[in-house]
Amino acid sequence: MAKRRDVPGIRPYDGPAGGWGALRATAQAIHDQMDAVKAPITLLRINQPDGFDCPGCAWPDKEHRSTFQFCENGAKAVTWEATNKRVPPAFFAGTTVSALLARSDYELEDLGRLTHPLVYDRDRDTFRAVAWEDAFSRIGEILRGLPPDQVNFYTSGRASNEAAFLYQLFAREYGTNNFPDCSNMCHEATSVGLPRSIGIGKGTVSLDDFEHCDLIISIGHNPGTNHPRMMGTLHEAARRNVPIIVFNPLRERALERFADPQNWLEMATYGSTRIASTYYQVDGGGDAAALIGIMKALLAMDAEHGGVLDHDFIAANTEGFEAFAAELESTTWAEIEKACGLARADLEQVAALYAASNATIVTYGMGVTQHNKGTANVRLIANLLLLRGNFGKPGAGICPLRGHSNVQGNRTVGITECPSPAFLARIEQVFGFKPPEAPGYHAVSAMQAMVDGQAKALICLGGNFAVALPDHEQSFAAMGKLDLSVHVGTKLNRSHLLVAKETYLFPCLGRTELDVQASGPQAVTVEDSMSMVHASSGKLTPASEQLRSEPAIVAGLAVATLPDSKVPWLEMIADYDKIRDAIEKTVPGFDNYNARIRQPGGFRMPLPPTERRWTTPSGKAVFSVYGGVGEDAGVFGADKVLRLITLRSHDQYNTTIYAMDDRYRGVFGRRDVLFMNEADLAARGLEHGDLVDIETVTPGRKLRMEKVTAIAYSIARGSVGAYYPEANVLVPLDYIDKDSGTPSYKSVPVHVMRSTAP
Structure with missing residues (x-):
């Protein structure tokens, strides 16, 4: 392979997520924003019983067994707010x-x-x-x-x-x-989809469940940046040899290996822990097809060997199984593979691991919700868990990863444009x-x-x-x-x-x-x-x-x-x-x-599904029918069309940008880049470092972003990534999930071409 050209601001970062890199970044944030005496006192109050809740992510607090309860990005959020400027x-x-x-x-x-x-x-x-x-x-x-x-x-x-x-x-x-609110732009698909499936628009797991699970399936999220305190929980699970199966279009360092700054041995030896036991680079927008493939394989295993599905749970607690199963039967493997970019054998392997697990947690983020079928995606995850009764038992359940704290x-207290009559x-x-x-x-x-x-x-x-x-x-x-x-x-x-x-x-x-x-x-x-x-x-x-x-x-x-x-x-x-x-x-x-x-x-708010109570109209959990894998395969397989995924950098929280670096992805001092698979670059006659223009191919107005530097990256073929919010110029205002109104930030059909902009 020919040597890639040098591109300003683009260089490999070989360290793990967390570790000494995180401590150096925290120290730099303190130096740039806060008084050196005030900062340590303030940071030690984060997420403590008599302190303040971190203004960053919404991951819950552990019992206070460790010296500090904050992470690199939490420290950045606090120093950004408590700045001397x-x-x-x-x-x-x-x-x-x-x-x-x-x-x-x-x-x-x-x-x-x-x-x-x-x-x-x-x-x-x-x-x-x-x-x-x-x-x-x-x-x-x-x-x-x-x-x-x-x-x-x-x-x-x-x-x-x-x-x-x-x-x-x-x-x-x-x-x-x-009441427009930020949840409309991130997890509204959860708030709409989960009540239809399980009767409540919230996750059903606790931190204790992560200590009792046999398997974690992680779909469409980057915890090292967007919910970084979760890394401590994943680190503990991985060290207990709990399989962690990841579905994500990009290789994300935090899901590969992580060094816990509170683990003295890892820090002293410059070691790290492998997080993902298996990593599947699903196509952007291909989550539904991948889930349907896993569930289709489960039904086939159950038909052949028995004992795979929890038929007693399904009969006592659910409705709609027959129509759902019929959809799985009618969906072809060719459609599934084309729509998700993964092989049948890969999805069957995930199904086998899931079938062997007595208690499974599925975690997911905006890679699932920010699609024009985000609500349907969420409901498919609920379907997967319902098949084996993974609600209402220790170590099992659904875990939507919220952003803001x-x-x-x-x-819960009433910010919604559709309030209930009650x-x-x-x-x-x-x-x-x-x-x-x-x-x-x-x-x-x-x-x-x-x-x-x-x-x-x-x-x-x-x-x-x-x-x-x-x-x-x-x-x-x-x-x-x-x-x-x-x-x-x-x-x-x-x-x-x-x-x-x-x-x-x-x-x-x-x-x-x-x-x-x-x-x-x-x-x-x-x-x-x-x-x-x-x-x-x-x-x-x-x-x-x-x-x-x-x-x-x-x-x-x-x-x-x-x-x-x-x-x-x-x-x-x-x-x-x-x-x-x-x-x-x-x-x-x-x-x-x-x-x-x-x-x-x-205290914890009531969560009826943890008691196998379903506050749906029928009083039962509901299997949904997706009905669109063939359509997805047609859209995602169109000639020269790529799926744009908008991304946060590691020095960022939502629209707040703490600095211009994204060290885990090897981007420093700039944000004007487009992450591309090397095969997609070659297919367009492009090379690493070329300037490109990006244009949407959705109906209506053509939206463009010009003179962006294309860089080769480990991203699923057919998908490209650019930074949010800059790349929002490419997302049509009406390209949304019709059920929830969530913008489709994660799978915008685009063309990428050599730049002609002056």
Whole structure:
């Protein structure tokens, strides 16, 4: 093989995930952002009973048996928030919004913490300080002049249960169910698909289950970057010789080998542990076909030898098995292999390992959900587990890997555009107003309403709304059509700069900071990926005396907008226990809320499937029928069409970019790359390091990304990868999972060609 040319910023990284590389990166983050004395004290409070919940991933806390409960990316998230850098009003006096828009996303957030409430001054094209009460008063005036269905209330997953509950209460008393939120863009397929299959839109496993499982099947996720504390759990399972079968289009270092920084022997010897026992590079978008192939093999094994399927469990607990089995029988192996890119023998081998396991956990991430058939993908995973009764027993179940640390809790306390009649009835009973019943907008439909001019205002409780969404050409322009935009956050981001006729920026307390209200210091609560609810208490002095907590900002907006409100906003802000009392009365599962969050570790929300209770209409778990492998094979096998997968770098959390490196993939100081299989490069007459243009081949508008450097990488043939959010310019706004509204960030059909851009 000819020697690859040298490409600036592209070089091999040979170390394991974690290990000394992680410690060096943590030290660098501390050096760049925080005081060397303050940093260690702050980091040792992460995920401790009397500390604060990490603002990074939603992986649950272990019993506190080790010295520290944070990882490299968690440390980056904390130092990024607790930075010494500040962006006071004086900064904006000499800096226009137009000039700020020319900076990169990394540069914008690296400026530091916002210190004062700000309003956009259109005449000077800059932000200036504004008094809190003046801002609230003007926003309330604008909102009272708009029909409620023209206003959208966006929520980031970092918001606490208390802030999210007040936020949904405010919007519903105002008169709308328009709740676009970050889960619409990641795990909405889980929230929609799992209730149809097992009656609840959450995972069913606990950390203890990972200590009792016989097999872990990992599909479509990169834990070393996106939920890094999970690596400790996988590391322990691998060292117990639990097989870990991985399905992922890219080779990801954390799923290959990992060195636990808390394992002194591995660190002292520069050793590591192999994580994946078997690694299958499934095609992007081929997960459904792979799952159907495994299940088809299981049915054949059961027919030949018996004892493979749990027929007693299926008969007692499920419905729809016959139609599901018929689909497996009618789907051909040729279709399956073409749609997933894996051989029949590989899938039969997975089926044999699954059949031999008494307790299996399936973990999955956005590689499963962010597809135009994401909901169907999720339901196929449930089917696989149902076949062998892998619900309601130790060491078994389904494990969707949430991103933000409270994205699941937000949904639990009412952030949804489709509230249940029972939830609305409880709001009316507890608070004395009748909330609207009509479904509202989700993230994509909210942006589509903005593009069409039907939405006039956007309130964002955190997040980077426009940047996180697809099709930036349309989404960015739509922000400028609004009458009002309001953003609550800790740092500046690009969505803040896409100004409306009137735009306000409200600086809020971070997770790490002390929140003092009239009754004294306050704690908030969050719910992790395994339905554990626990308290979080910041201790740092706030970045500015002008900062307010998210609950206080929501209450301020509500009081200014709803002069005749029936909600005791100021009483609840004075003492967050009263917010939790209201949640307890309104949302099932929060019994004795205040007492239980004062216990170390908190409490777990009810999960009926763990008791083999199914809260579906029939009272049984439901096998689904996919019905599309032949169609997938046709789309994925089209001539010269590749499937684009958007990816996060290792120095990134969602749209927040901590630095410009992605060391595990060997990319340093840049993000303008396209990961390609060497055979796909050769088939197009391209070489490693060539500049390429990428164009979508979906119906409608042709979206392009130009002058990107193609680099050879270990990725499934037929799939290519580019960084999110930059590659969102290639994802059509309407290319979504029709069931959940989730954008199809992980399998956009594209053409790749040598660049002709000037």
